[in-house]
Amino acid sequence: MSLVTGIVKELRERKLWPIAVGLIVALVAVPVLLSKKxxxxxxxxxxxxxxxxxxxxxxxxxxxxxTPGPSNLxxxxxxxxxxxxxxxxxxxxxxxxxPASSTTTAGTGSTGSTDTTSTTSTTSGGSSTAGTTAxxxxxxxxxxxxxxxxxxxxxxxxxSYQVSLAITTKSGGLNTIxxxxxxxxxxxxxxxxxTELGVLQGGQQVIFVVEPGAVVSGPGTCTPGPIDxxxxxxxxxxxxxVSQQTSTGSTPVALFSVDSIxxxxxxxVAAANQARQTASQAGRELLANxxxxxxxxxxxDPNVGAVVDLRNLTVGGN
Numbered sequence: 167m168s169l170v171t172g173i174v175k176e177l178r179e180r181k182l183w184p185i186a187v188g189l190i191v192a193l194v195a196v197p198v199l200l201s202k203k204x205x206x207x208x209x210x211x212x213x214x215x216x217x218x219x220x221x222x223x224x225x226x227x228x229x230x231x232x233t234p235g236p237s238n239l240x241x242x243x244x245x246x247x248x249x250x251x252x253x254x255x256x257x258x259x260x261x262x263x264x265p266a267s268s269t270t271t272a273g274t275g276s277t278g279s280t281d282t283t284s285t286t287s288t289t290s291g292g293s294s295t296a297g298t299t300a301x302x303x304x305x306x307x308x309x310x311x312x313x314x315x316x317x318x319x320x321x322x323x324x325x326s327y328q329v330s331l332a333i334t335t336k337s338g339g340l341n342t343i344x345x346x347x348x349x350x351x352x353x354x355x356x357x358x359x360x361t362e363l364g365v366l367q368g369g370q371q372v373i374f375v376v377e378p379g380a381v382v383s384g385p386g387t388c389t390p391g392p393i394d395x396x397x398x399x400x401x402x403x404x405x406x407x408v409s410q411q412t413s414t415g416s417t418p419v420a421l422f423s424v425d426s427i428x429x430x431x432x433x434x435v436a437a438a439n440q441a442r443q444t445a446s447q448a449g450r451e452l453l454a455n456x457x458x459x460x461x462x463x464x465x466x467d468p469n470v471g472a473v474v475d476l477r478n479l480t481v482g483g484n
Contacts, residue, residue, distance in 0.1 A: 330425040
């Protein structure tokens with residue numbers, strides 16, 4: 167009891183005994199209050215009597231609207247039955263088993279792989295879904311034709327020039343003349359529009375006389391000029407068009423080009439000289455009566471077997 171007496175004495179000295187008494191009363195009152203039973207004499211309403219009358223404040227009236235109100239949403243509307251846009255890239259899907267922690271990206275690179283498709287695999291729960299994009303077909307490439315071989319720059323004593331010519335026909339076909347006789351009339355004797363004068367000295371071009379009434383168009387070089395063309399210089403691989411001039415304009419007749427210029431070998435110098443002198447008689451007669459002034463600037467020399475451009479000659483050796 168000395169312990170209890172000491173505590174009481176200390177509480178009196180510090181004047182804390184009212185607090186101690188209050189705590190003891192609370193410890194006793196709380197269990198007593200909690201042990202009381204709730205009242206059981208609640209009134210049970212009779213069946214069908216409805217809800218009991220409430221004297222409280224009346225609740226506000228509630229109105230239920232059965233028709234939907236207008237909805238003003240921003241933006242353009244979309245028909246839900248219209249299918250969404252589908253990409254044009256063809257893809258296929260496949261499911262393969264793979265470790266849960268693997269993520270693989272494969273494609274064509276510099277590692278030497280021959281796979282032409284790119285695949286991305288993302289795994290989840292031990293399975294991966296791969297999408298394969300169909301490869302794009304490469305654009306077709308147009309082969310570049312090999313440039314025609316240039317003709318020989320000069321001839322030996324036993325050689326002569328030979329020309330291969332291609333010209334279109336009225337039916338749309340192609341006629342190849344090889345070898346082309348010098349002074350040949352083109353496209354034919356009934357329609358003399360061009361006369362092949364010969365190979366220009368140097369072996370790189372062929373000279374054509376443009377007869378009166380003919381009009382040429384293309385990459386060839388005209389003398390004296392493109393408007394009043396009398397002499398046409400054409401290289402192998404160049405395609406030129408020839409038309410017939412009429413009172414109302416001009417009518418296309420044919421397309422022609424020089425396929426090649428080559429040197430023909432002969433058994434003797436006499437045989438080579440004879441070949442150099444050979445020419446079409448119809449062309450000789452046509453040129454003999456030609457009114458073209460530029461024709462005098464291009465003379466055929468049998469000694470060199472080619473046409474000499476007299477404009478390149480100098481007077482007095484200077």
